Amino acid sequence: MPDLSINFAGIKSPNPFWLASAPPTNSGYQVMKAFDAGWGGAVWKTLGVPVVNVSSRYGGVNYRDKRMMGFNNIELISDRPLSDNLREIEEVKKRFPHHAVIASLMVQSRQEWHDIVRDVQNAGSDGIELNFGCPHGMCERGMGSAVGQEPEVLQTIVEWVMEVAKIPVIVKLTPNISDITEPAMAARRGGADAISLINTIQSIVGVDLDLFAPYPIVDGKGSNGGYCGPAVKPIALNMVKNCAQHPDVQLPISGIGGIESWRDAVEHILLGASSVQVCTAAMHYGFGIIREMTSGLEQYMTEKGFHTIYDMVGKALPNVKHWEDLNLKYKVTAEINEEKCIGCQLCYTACEDGAHQAIRLNEGTRVPEIIQENCVGCNLCSLVCPVEQCITMERRDDGTEHLTWKERTEAGTIPTEFDDERAGGRHHWVPAPAAALGKEKHKTLPGKARQYAAADAAALESSAVERPK
Amino acid sequence: MAEYNTPTSEPEFHANFAQLKPRMNRTEALFESSRCLFCFDAPCIKACPSGIDVPQFIRQINTGNTTGAARTIYEANYFGNACGKVCPTEVLCEGACVYNLQDMKPIEIGRLQSFATREAIEQDKKLFSAGPPNGRKVAIIGAGPAGVSAACELRSLGYEVDVFEAKAQPSGLTVYGVAPYKITNEEVLAEMAYLEAQFGFRVQYNQPITSRRELEALEESYDAVFLGIGLGLTNPLHLPGEERANCVGAVEFIEQLRQRHHQTAVGRKVIVLGGGNTAMDAASESARLGAEDVILAYRRGKEEMGAYEFEYDLAKGVGVKGLFNVAPVEIMGNGKVEGVKFIRTATLNGQVQPVAGTEFVEPCDMVIKATGQAKQLHLLRLIPGLQIDGKGRIVADERTGQTTNPKYFTSGDARNGGAEVVNASAEAKAAARGIHEYLSAGL
Numbered sequence: 001m002p003d004l005s006i007n008f009a010g011i012k013s014p015n016p017f018w019l020a021s022a023p024p025t026n027s028g029y030q031v032m033k034a035f036d037a038g039w040g041g042a043v044w045k046t047l048g049v050p051v052v053n054v055s056s057r058y059g060g061v062n063y064r065d066k067r068m069m070g071f072n073n074i075e076l077i078s079d080r081p082l083s084d085n086l087r088e089i090e091e092v093k094k095r096f097p098h099h100a101v102i103a104s105l106m107v108q109s110r111q112e113w114h115d116i117v118r119d120v121q122n123a124g125s126d127g128i129e130l131n132f133g134c135p136h137g138m139c140e141r142g143m144g145s146a147v148g149q150e151p152e153v154l155q156t157i158v159e160w161v162m163e164v165a166k167i168p169v170i171v172k173l174t175p176n177i178s179d180i181t182e183p184a185m186a187a188r189r190g191g192a193d194a195i196s197l198i199n200t201i202q203s204i205v206g207v208d209l210d211l212f213a214p215y216p217i218v219d220g221k222g223s224n225g226g227y228c229g230p231a232v233k234p235i236a237l238n239m240v241k242n243c244a245q246h247p248d249v250q251l252p253i254s255g256i257g258g259i260e261s262w263r264d265a266v267e268h269i270l271l272g273a274s275s276v277q278v279c280t281a282a283m284h285y286g287f288g289i290i291r292e293m294t295s296g297l298e299q300y301m302t303e304k305g306f307h308t309i310y311d312m313v314g315k316a317l318p319n320v321k322h323w324e325d326l327n328l329k330y331k332v333t334a335e336i337n338e339e340k341c342i343g344c345q346l347c348y349t350a351c352e353d354g355a356h357q358a359i360r361l362n363e364g365t366r367v368p369e370i371i372q373e374n375c376v377g378c379n380l381c382s383l384v385c386p387v388e389q390c391i392t393m394e395r396r397d398d399g400t401e402h403l404t405w406k407e408r409t410e411a412g413t414i415p416t417e418f419d420d421e422r423a424g425g426r427h428h429w430v431p432a433p434a435a436a437l438g439k440e441k442h443k444t445l446p447g448k449a450r451q452y453a454a455a456d457a458a459a460l461e462s463s464a465v466e467r468p469k
Numbered sequence: 470m471a472e473y474n475t476p477t478s479e480p481e482f483h484a485n486f487a488q489l490k491p492r493m494n495r496t497e498a499l500f501e502s503s504r505c506l507f508c509f510d511a512p513c514i515k516a517c518p519s520g521i522d523v524p525q526f527i528r529q530i531n532t533g534n535t536t537g538a539a540r541t542i543y544e545a546n547y548f549g550n551a552c553g554k555v556c557p558t559e560v561l562c563e564g565a566c567v568y569n570l571q572d573m574k575p576i577e578i579g580r581l582q583s584f585a586t587r588e589a590i591e592q593d594k595k596l597f598s599a600g601p602p603n604g605r606k607v608a609i610i611g612a613g614p615a616g617v618s619a620a621c622e623l624r625s626l627g628y629e630v631d632v633f634e635a636k637a638q639p640s641g642l643t644v645y646g647v648a649p650y651k652i653t654n655e656e657v658l659a660e661m662a663y664l665e666a667q668f669g670f671r672v673q674y675n676q677p678i679t680s681r682r683e684l685e686a687l688e689e690s691y692d693a694v695f696l697g698i699g700l701g702l703t704n705p706l707h708l709p710g711e712e713r714a715n716c717v718g719a720v721e722f723i724e725q726l727r728q729r730h731h732q733t734a735v736g737r738k739v740i741v742l743g744g745g746n747t748a749m750d751a752a753s754e755s756a757r758l759g760a761e762d763v764i765l766a767y768r769r770g771k772e773e774m775g776a777y778e779f780e781y782d783l784a785k786g787v788g789v790k791g792l793f794n795v796a797p798v799e800i801m802g803n804g805k806v807e808g809v810k811f812i813r814t815a816t817l818n819g820q821v822q823p824v825a826g827t828e829f830v831e832p833c834d835m836v837i838k839a840t841g842q843a844k845q846l847h848l849l850r851l852i853p854g855l856q857i858d859g860k861g862r863i864v865a866d867e868r869t870g871q872t873t874n875p876k877y878f879t880s881g882d883a884r885n886g887g888a889e890v891v892n893a894s895a896e897a898k899a900a901a902r903g904i905h906e907y908l909s910a911g912l
Contacts, residue, residue: 064531065503342570345509366512386506387571443510447520447545447895 002301003308004294006040008275009194009252010168011127013100015040016309017265017293020256020277021104021129021172024287026078028088032095037287038294041100043196043277046077046131047085047116048106048143059205059215061231070231071280072205074216074223076137077106082116086123093124102127102170106134106143110160117164127167130158130192132183133174133199135226145199148174151186158190168193170254173239176202180239181246188251195243196254196277198236200226229280233258237271241320244272260289262296270316274309328408329401332393333375334358334382340390341367347381347391352439355380357431361442374429472788475735475759482730485757486649489783490554493577493584502531505576508567513578516565519546519895523562523578530585539589540596542582547618548894550590550660551643553583554652556891557746559779587656590663597667600627605908608633608691609670610678613641614893615881615900616697617664622901623695624668631691632670635677639665641699642882643890645724648750650757654727681851688876693904696849696863696872696879697897700842700887706742710800711838719743719751719839726754736835738762740809741789742797743839744774749784751837756787763789764831768796768814768821792831796823800836808832842887852877862886869903870896878904 004015018041019025019034026045034042053075061070078085093101103120105128107113117128132154134144147154154171161169171187173180175198184195202224204214214222236257243249255273259265260281268276281289306312336347343366351359358374359381370381382391408414415422476482493501505527513523522541529538542549558564558579566575589596607623609616612634620630638644639661644654665672678684687694703718705711715736726733735758741751744767755763765784767774771793774781785791795811802808813827844861856864856873863872863879870878880900881893 065500342567343508343512344506344567346506349509361510440510444515445520446514446522446525446541447517447898450520 002298002306004040004297004301006275006309008100008168008254009127009170011041011100011102011275012098013040013275014098015294015297016269016275017041017290018043018100018102018254018275018277019282020279021046021102021131022279022283023073023075024279024282026080028092031088031092031101034282034287034290035092035096035099038290039099039287041102041126041275043102043104043129044078044085044089044125046104046106046134047082047120048077049112050079050081051076051137053079054218056216056218059225061205061229068229068280068284070203070205070227071229071283072200072203072215072225072227074136074218074225077104077131077134082119086119089120089123089125093126100126102129104129104131104172105161106131106138108141108143113157113160114164117161121166125167127170127193128161128165129170129172129196130161131172131199132157133172133197135174135176135200135202136224145174145176145202148172148183148199149177151182154183155186155190158187158192162191170194170196172199172256173197173243174199175235175239175257180242181249184243184246184249184251188249192251194252194254195249196256197243198232198239198257200228201232201235203227228257230258230260230264233264233267237267240268240273241271241317244314244317245320260284262293262300265293265297266300266312269309269313271320272314272317274313324405324409326404327402328405329397329403330395331397332377332395333372334370334377335392335394336368336370336381337390337392338367340387342387342390343367344386346384346386350380350384356428376428471756471759471761473757473759476730476757479730482649485759486754488554488653489650490577490580490583492587493580498530498581498584501577501581502527504568505531506567512565512567513562513576516561517545518561518889518891519552519898521545521549521562521582526585527576527578527581530581535585535588536592536594536596538585539594542586543589543596546891546894547621547664547898548614548640548643548660548890550583550586551614551640551652551657552889552891552894553579553581553586554656555643555647556889557777557779560777561891586660590659593663593666595667597621597625599624599669602629603627605629605692606631606690607693607695607904608687609695609697610687611635611641611697611699611881611883612639612661612672612674613697613699613881614643614890615699615879615883615897616641616695617661618894618897619695619697619878619880619901619904620670620672621664621668622898623904624670626901626905628904630670632672633676633678633687634672634674637674639672639674641697645727646720646747647727647890648723648754649727649730650753679848684851692876692908694877695870695897695900695904696877696883697881697893698845698848699882699893701845702843703838704841704843706797706838706840708797708800710802710806713800713802713806714804715806715834716800716836717838719747719837720842722751722837723747723754726758733758735760736806736833738764738833739835739837740764740766740831740833741837741839742766742809743841744769744776745839745841746776746780748839749776749780751839752784752789753787755835755837756784756789760835762833763787764792764833765789766792766795766797766809766811766831768794769816770794773816796821798828801830806834806836809836842882845883849883860886865900866903868899869906870900871903871907875907878907 006016021043025042031042057075059072060068063069103125132148138144139146171192206215240255253273254275255268256277259278265276348359348368358371359368385391473485476485507524511524526538526541562578563575568575606629609632612632644657703720735755739755739760752765794814799810808830810830812823814821854874863884865872870880878900880896
């Protein structure tokens with residue numbers, strides 16, 4: 001049985017799954033319920049001078065039949081009195097001494113930071129997370145992402161906090177910045193113990209086509225919000241990787257962004273996170289999702305022979321390279337398994353219109369055929385194919401050659417002229433432009449077009465007959 | 470105890486005849502449309518006799534453009550809503566769906582089609598209008614799928630159109646002959662009213678055309694005449710005892726059921742003669758009307774039945790029992806039907822032969838003959854120069870629907886001998902184009 005427990009910068013937790021600072025951690029009631037369900041830790045909804053919120057507050061991005069593939073909010077930090085929150089933190093810690101309770105904080109002056117840090121320490125918090133990420137509402141007041149976007153200000157505030165902090169301090173970073181490693185390095189310079197990322201991404205999730213207002217709508221108006229949910233995972237993974245690989249960051253990372261299953265969590269961990277935080281999935285499905293997450297993680301670790309979380313933290317990092325370090329001599333092309341093909345021909349049309357015209361249709365069969373000499377191995381066909389393992393990418397090079405762009409640059413063999421012999425596509429066949437016209441005339445016409453086509457054909461025929469007169 | 474009790478009220482009737490393809494709600498339509506792969510050169514379009522652009526309308530439903538979806542459907546088939554419910558989709562569009570090859574449930578194309586068109590009908594979306602008047606007039610005989618479709622298409626081309634219908638309601642077999650669990654009268658008639666309002670053709674009900682004099686009047690007043698007359702009553706079997714009470718034709722039985730619902734009486738033990746889709750319908754309907762035993766008697770083997778497999782499954786599902794390789798010899802009884810005398814048959818070189826000495830009587834108190842409909846030859850013979858083939862079908866140009874009397878055009882059952890609503894509808898559009906071509910050529 002693998003050991004899921006972690007010691008994250010000194011914060012101990014029975015498993016790496018924490019609830020992120022957000023509505024699910026608004027109260028002691030919710031946090032206790034979550035711990036009871038199996039969550040390892042919770043980052044309390046951000047404490048500070050209580051706010052006043054609007055109604056409504058959330059917007060969703062649905063994709064076809066899937067709800068809340070993306071999610072955004074215009075809610076602010078906690079609107080509850082600080083003393084209520086502190087009392088409930090104390091109560092939770094008494095009942096769950098081995099679970100992690102981290103207080104998320106956001107205030108302005110040095111004095112306020114000192115006061116609130118002492119307060120949450122006295123309440124029994126295991127750690128502190130500095131909210132330098134909130135991209136709406138708070139940033140206009142000089143807090144949240146306004147701090148996260150100014151590395152020097154960020155560093156100063158971290159230093160204020162470290163003056164009084166006796167428990168580990170995590171700095172939560174905003175993705176609304178061009179280089180995430182800059183605030184990460186500032187956090188380290190300020191003396192922080194860890195970083196967490198990403199906070200939400202500034203967003204408009206949609207516009208109401210009748211009211212002409214962005215979602216969520218507050219009395220006919222809307223505002224930009226913070227975007228999260230499954231849709232943001234790829235952005236989060238890249239930023240986690242950037243911080244994990246940077247030699248001047250070197251801090252434990254709590255990964256946040258689009259985590260809804262054990263698989264998402266493992267991906268964050270393989271790219272360098274050693275705890276993960278979840279919000280949208282808990283808001284969508286409730287705390288019960290933790291059972292799938294821990295069981296999936298355990299199963300994966302057992303199958304891979306990992307005894308602790310730390311056996312896999314950052315395990316994918318050595319394989320994340322710069323583009324210039326990739327092997328230009330590696331070559332795959334697509335192969336269609338005719339037995340599995342259902343004849344939807346999505347691969348044909350995708351390759352034809354979206355890639356390199358390397359798939360043809362043959363009369364008498366709905367199974368498309370790969371034109372091997374045109375296939376550049378881009379993967380598109382295998383991505384659009386709805387049948388598992390029907391289109392596979394097969395290796396074609398013999399594995400003996402290895403040449404990167406960097407090596408070619410150093411050797412002076414990269415293309416440098418506009419019409420350079422050494423360009424990749426120089427001798428790659430593309431059809432003549434006019435070959436596109438009428439290319440798909442074999443495609444079945446729908447009823448209406450069919451009728452007109454029949455009439456046109458008849459007109460042509462009759463004019464052909466009349467011509468000799 | 471039979472599967473169903475005899476319905477005695479409208480609600481009981483509707484319970485026994487619950488819709489096989491119930492209406493989708495928006496969420497279900499969203500979920501189902503999300504499954505569509507949007508195939509290139511989609512097999513469902515190929516499989517549809519009217520060539521509806523299925524992936525296009527499904528995508529339109531999925532993006533919330535339900536009205537656009539309805540337009541796509543109606544552009545190919547004016548009976549879009551009815552066809553979504555009554556088409557044998559299992560052997561047409563849904564049967565062609567590529568998901569079948571993955572052993573997965575095909576997209577419910579029929580229900581999606583009815584979803585989109587029903588919304589358009591209920592919200593009275595204006596999708597079509599009559600074309601600018603071209604000063605020409607066409608008479609249409611029969612307001613069935615062929616006649617109404619031809620009327621819509623001709624109106625869109627600017628023709629003045631009068632439809633003469635023998636019965637009191639439009640849509641032909643869609644309202645008089647389709648099994649009630651496939652579509653309700655209200656739904657059929659709503660689509661007819663919608664089309665009539667969009668295109669503005671005139672229908673004269675209870676106006677059968679039966680005499681040469683009436684045809685002459687049409688020939689004089691109109692530039693062309695379209696024959697959408699379908700088929701006639703059930704063919705007589707010429708068996709002794711056929712005239713006995715409770716020995717009825719399937720077409721007549723179903724028409725009564727469609728028009729008078731639960732007042733339609735059915736025997737306790739019913740024998741249905743025939744192996745086609747109408748026989749399956751009549752058998753299922755008898756069971757749903759509360760018959761205790763329903764026997765489907767067919768003179769050949771089970772595999773040779775003309776009915777679609779799913780239709781036979783449907784009949785079996787409500788308790789209908791098959792009796793194969795038997796031919797009726799006599800309808801027994803004393804005033805009323807008391808049984809059918811059968812003789813067993815054997816098929817030799819494709820020919821059904823009675824096996825001597827194998828007669829037996831199967832008792833029953835009702836017989837439904839589903840042995841095919843007669844052609845309306847009495848009317849067709851009144852049209853000069855009109856050629857009819859050996860099976861009683863009107864001979865017409867495949868593309869234009871023009872008959873051997875150049876002023877007459879036709880499509881639907883009268884020409885194809887009996888097919889689906891979708892065939893009649895699609896062929897009628899083509900025939901309307903044929904009329905247009907013919908009348909334009911003279912200009």
